[in-house]
Amino acid sequence: MHNEEMIKTDKLVYKYIRIDENNEEHSLTALNGIDVHTRKGEFVAILGRNGSGKSTLAKHINALLLPTKGAIWVNRFDTREEANTWEIRRKVGMVFQNPDNQLIATIVEEDIAFGPENLGMPSAMIRKSVDDALTAVNMSAFSLSEPHKLSGGQKQRVAIAGILAMKPNCIVLDEPTAMLDPSGRREVIDTVLRLNKEDGISIILITHFMEEAVRANRVIVLDKGAVVLDGTPRQVFSRVETMKGLHLDVPMAAEISHRLAAEAHRTQNIESVNGNAEHTRTSNERSPRKFNLPDSVLTIDELITALSPYRPQSHTARPSPHEAPPPHRNPILEVRHLTYVYNPSTVYEKKALDDVSLTICRGEFVGIIGHTGSGKSTLIQTFNALLKPSRGDVLLNGEDIFADKKKLRSVRQKVGLVFQYPEHQLFEMTVMKDVSFGPLSMGLSASEARERAVQALLACGVTEDMFEKSPFDLSGGQKRRAAIAGVLAMQPKILVLDEPTAGLDPRGRDGILRRVKGMLKTFDMTVVLVSHSMEDVAALADRVIVMNDGRIAFNDVPQNVFCHHKELEAIGLASPQAASLMRGLNANGWAVDPNIFTAEDAYKAIHNAITLS
Amino acid sequence: MVGVIAFIIVLFLVNNPFGYLFTLVCLLAAVKASKVPFALLLRGLKGILSILIFTAILNVFFAPGNTVLFSFYKIRITQEGLVLAGQMALRLCLLIIGSSLLTLTTSPIQLTDALEYLMKPLKKIGVPSHEIAMMMTIALRFIPTLMEEMEKIMKAQTARGADFDTGGIIKKAKGLIPLLVPLFISSFRRADDLAQAMEARCYRGDINRTRMNELKMKRPDYATALILSVFAACVIAINIFFELL
Numbered sequence: 001m002h003n004e005e006m007i008k009t010d011k012l013v014y015k016y017i018r019i020d021e022n023n024e025e026h027s028l029t030a031l032n033g034i035d036v037h038t039r040k041g042e043f044v045a046i047l048g049r050n051g052s053g054k055s056t057l058a059k060h061i062n063a064l065l066l067p068t069k070g071a072i073w074v075n076r077f078d079t080r081e082e083a084n085t086w087e088i089r090r091k092v093g094m095v096f097q098n099p100d101n102q103l104i105a106t107i108v109e110e111d112i113a114f115g116p117e118n119l120g121m122p123s124a125m126i127r128k129s130v131d132d133a134l135t136a137v138n139m140s141a142f143s144l145s146e147p148h149k150l151s152g153g154q155k156q157r158v159a160i161a162g163i164l165a166m167k168p169n170c171i172v173l174d175e176p177t178a179m180l181d182p183s184g185r186r187e188v189i190d191t192v193l194r195l196n197k198e199d200g201i202s203i204i205l206i207t208h209f210m211e212e213a214v215r216a217n218r219v220i221v222l223d224k225g226a227v228v229l230d231g232t233p234r235q236v237f238s239r240v241e242t243m244k245g246l247h248l249d250v251p252m253a254a255e256i257s258h259r260l261a262a263e264a265h266r267t268q269n270i271e272s273v274n275g276n277a278e279h280t281r282t283s284n285e286r287s288p289r290k291f292n293l294p295d296s297v298l299t300i301d302e303l304i305t306a307l308s309p310y311r312p313q314s315h316t317a318r319p320s321p322h323e324a325p326p327p328h329r330n331p332i333l334e335v336r337h338l339t340y341v342y343n344p345s346t347v348y349e350k351k352a353l354d355d356v357s358l359t360i361c362r363g364e365f366v367g368i369i370g371h372t373g374s375g376k377s378t379l380i381q382t383f384n385a386l387l388k389p390s391r392g393d394v395l396l397n398g399e400d401i402f403a404d405k406k407k408l409r410s411v412r413q414k415v416g417l418v419f420q421y422p423e424h425q426l427f428e429m430t431v432m433k434d435v436s437f438g439p440l441s442m443g444l445s446a447s448e449a450r451e452r453a454v455q456a457l458l459a460c461g462v463t464e465d466m467f468e469k470s471p472f473d474l475s476g477g478q479k480r481r482a483a484i485a486g487v488l489a490m491q492p493k494i495l496v497l498d499e500p501t502a503g504l505d506p507r508g509r510d511g512i513l514r515r516v517k518g519m520l521k522t523f524d525m526t527v528v529l530v531s532h533s534m535e536d537v538a539a540l541a542d543r544v545i546v547m548n549d550g551r552i553a554f555n556d557v558p559q560n561v562f563c564h565h566k567e568l569e570a571i572g573l574a575s576p577q578a579a580s581l582m583r584g585l586n587a588n589g590w591a592v593d594p595n596i597f598t599a600e601d602a603y604k605a606i607h608n609a610i611t612l613s
Numbered sequence: 614m615v616g617v618i619a620f621i622i623v624l625f626l627v628n629n630p631f632g633y634l635f636t637l638v639c640l641l642a643a644v645k646a647s648k649v650p651f652a653l654l655l656r657g658l659k660g661i662l663s664i665l666i667f668t669a670i671l672n673v674f675f676a677p678g679n680t681v682l683f684s685f686y687k688i689r690i691t692q693e694g695l696v697l698a699g700q701m702a703l704r705l706c707l708l709i710i711g712s713s714l715l716t717l718t719t720s721p722i723q724l725t726d727a728l729e730y731l732m733k734p735l736k737k738i739g740v741p742s743h744e745i746a747m748m749m750t751i752a753l754r755f756i757p758t759l760m761e762e763m764e765k766i767m768k769a770q771t772a773r774g775a776d777f778d779t780g781g782i783i784k785k786a787k788g789l790i791p792l793l794v795p796l797f798i799s800s801f802r803r804a805d806d807l808a809q810a811m812e813a814r815c816y817r818g819d820i821n822r823t824r825m826n827e828l829k830m831k832r833p834d835y836a837t838a839l840i841l842s843v844f845a846a847c848v849i850a851i852n853i854f855f856e857l858l
Contacts, residue, residue, distance in 0.1 A: 059809075062813050064809055064812060064813060086815055086817070089812075089813060089814070089815045090815055093813070093814070096806060096809070096810055098803075100803070101802075101803045101806035101810065103754070104750070104751065104807065104811060105754060106750065106753050106754045109825075110825070113824075114814055114816070115815060116823075116825070117824055118814060118815040118816050118817065118822055119815055120821040122823060123823060123824060123825055123826070123827050126823065126824075126825040146757075147754070148754075148758055159810075162814060163814070166814070166815070381768070384772055409774065409776075412771065412772055412774065416772070417772040419768070419769040419772070422769065424766070424795055424799055425766055425769045425791075425795050426795065427794035427795050427798075437773060437775075437791065441773070441774035441775060441776065442774055487773060490774065
């Protein structure tokens with residue numbers, strides 16, 4: 001690794017100034033005296049919750065924003081000097097969050113050529129850098145494709161290629177994977193890692209995903225516009241309490257090891273207060289009191305190794321009996337032999353659903369997982385008659401939802417569907433008006449609609465002081481919750497949520513999931529949650545449906561689905577981390593239940609196993 | 614591209630059957646030369662079939678004329694009307710085939726580049742040719758994206774009880790608000806993002822910009838221009854010839 005300076009900031013301050021209708025100035029300090037110093041060839045991950053100043057910092061590196069106070073040097077160029085701007089942007093490329101909004105041309109290779117063309121490179125050289133860049137991101141086969149026909153991960157790789165073609169020495173990526181599914185995320189991160197290792201390009205990656213940050217050389221944590229932590233992933237993620245205090249996650253292995261160590265430390269202290277610590281230590285070799293885990297466990301494998309000295313002396317692994325599926329309660333929604341074909345009898349014909357049958361029972365929490373293109377979005381759109389299947393029936397309370405066209409609206413009211421990024425559908429002047437839109441269009445009176453809206457908003461955690469605000473003045477997580485309230489206010493019998501946590505920071509994610517679980521009881525609803533995240537589904541759902549290639553691969557209680565980890569991996573899905581940990585321990589001779597899907601349960605199981613021995 | 618524009622103009626100049634026959638033959642030759650499968654072009658025609666029939670009927674019924682073939686009540690069908698209708702339909706067909714030939718053989722980028730190239734002389738009198746071309750490129754790029762987005766918003770609002778199909782004009786227009794507001798907001802957001810992405814990639818307008826695929830007039834291009842001129846001359850000659858008759 002070189003020791004040359006890449007980026008240096010000196011008490012960098014940035015204030016957003018907004019002038020409102022009354023001509024009053026509002027300023028918001030996004031960066032508050034940041035001192036960061038990175039070297040060439042480093043892979044730096046920047047973490048922080050929404051509004052911590054991450055994106056603002058990223059835009060400074062590319063001279064898209066200039067410091068209000070302080071200074072930043074990129075490749076030793078001061079961004080405040082206008083003459084340096086183009087040199088800085090040539091050497092530091094930037095990839096943004098939304099893959100759709102950064103591709104300019106209608107053909108992939110033309111888009112990649114955009115940067116070099118702006119630099120005034122001769123045509124032949126452009127051709128060569130475009131081809132090289134396409135090869136570097138493994139997209140050569142798509143050089144003549146149209147961007148809107150690519151997947152999210154492919155679009156982001158094209159965006160990276162567009163920067164590579166300018167021969168930069170640093171790439172700044174601002175949450176490049178927030179809108180992608182797990183396989184797209186992997187594509188992008190693998191590409192970035194390779195560029196860093198093989199071509200020595202410095203990487204600055206802003207992310208909410210801890211498993212991406214773990215792969216960096218260095219992690220910087222921002223909060224309220226200042227640097228809070230700065231170090232290797234090991235150092236940063238060992239500060240579990242600080243991270244949690246900032247509403248950030250740490251990798252599961254780090255969290256469990258930290259809690260075990262803290263618990264052991266606590267008991268140790270109690271023992272020493274009682275004055276018999278000496279005695280216990282000598283008498284009980286394998287007790288948790290002599291617990292001494294390394295402070296820096298990052299991955300599951302590391303945790304398993306670190307725990308191995310404490311393996312309880314019980315004998316064989318005890319695989320828990322397979323749980324029988326819950327007895328069938330009253331079915332509320334039945335899908336029978338559903339087939340859906342897009343663009344039938346044209347060259348674009350595509351079978352999205354292929355003979356799918358399933359039943360959802362009243363009061364159930366069903367999780368649907370599958371990668372992009374597995375047919376899950378198509379499936380849920382048939383639930384409320386937005387799409388009419390090519391073949392097969394959808395029965396709501398035993399009635400065919402397509403039988404009577406006049407009843408479609410009442411079907412849609414009974415089956416509430418929350419789309420991905422529902423906040424993009426907000427349109428009214430105030431939050432209250434927006435949420436009342438659904439109930440009003442159902443024909444309810446203004447007061448009834450308001451009552452329902454209030455109820456829904458409160459259930460979604462939108463407090464009263466926000467009711468009369470414009471929905472566009474809310475934060476990302478609040479907007480999302482207000483939008484979900486818009487569907488909830490119709491008081492559907494079934495609430496279907498498509499990726500409700502996509503693009504949120506860890507805190508926003510937890511907030512929404514916790515509330516959805518609560519709604520199930522408060523509103524006496526049935527919930528269907530579509531997600532990429534195994535963790536979310538495993539922790540919440542009573543039953544998991546796995547979709548693959550338009551068919552149902554699994555449909556069972558979580559235990560019986562996630563035990564098929566090999567089959568799941570084969571279709572591009574991973575089982576929850578906690579389950580992998582438990583399996584690993586089992587393989588090492590621990591007698592722990594392999595059917596554990598949350599960090600909390602995993603911690604308890606390990607703790608019990610150690611204490612019991 | 615210039616060729617197609619010329620072709621369109623010529624098409625409207627044609628006013629007699631022999632002219633049409635000649636144009637058709639030339640067009641078929643061009644289709645053959647372009648190697649675009651003919652079926653694909655015909656499929657393009659299918660899409661506008663309804664418009665074609667509609668204009669033909671309009672022409673049949675309402676074109677002025679004296680030679681009444683058939684009259685019923687106030688409706689008269691005249692010979693001139695029929696001829697005009699036939700001509701119009703044929704003209705539209707040729708027009709569509711001609712222009713789809715262009716879009717099927719030439720990428721939008723090449724088109725906008727060509728536009729920029731053609732407008733270069735206008736730059737001297739203050740027409741921002743580069744900016745116009747860039748705007749067209751971006752518009753072409755975002756049409757499918759925005760269509761997708763519109764469909765998504767429409768579905769989402771339908772799921773919330775919005776109704777885009779029933780009711781009178783006023784109700785329908787009102788019903789569009791939940792669709793248009795989010796669509797505009799997202800377009801602005803996209804525009805903002807895109808502007809930043811372009812700046813980040815060193816875009817600064819036309820200054821010192823090169824192209825990966827430079828447009829240069831090559832031999833085939835000159836040949837095409839020549840053939841087209843001959844073609845136009847022939848059409849005009851045929852026109853004059855028939856007028857003299």
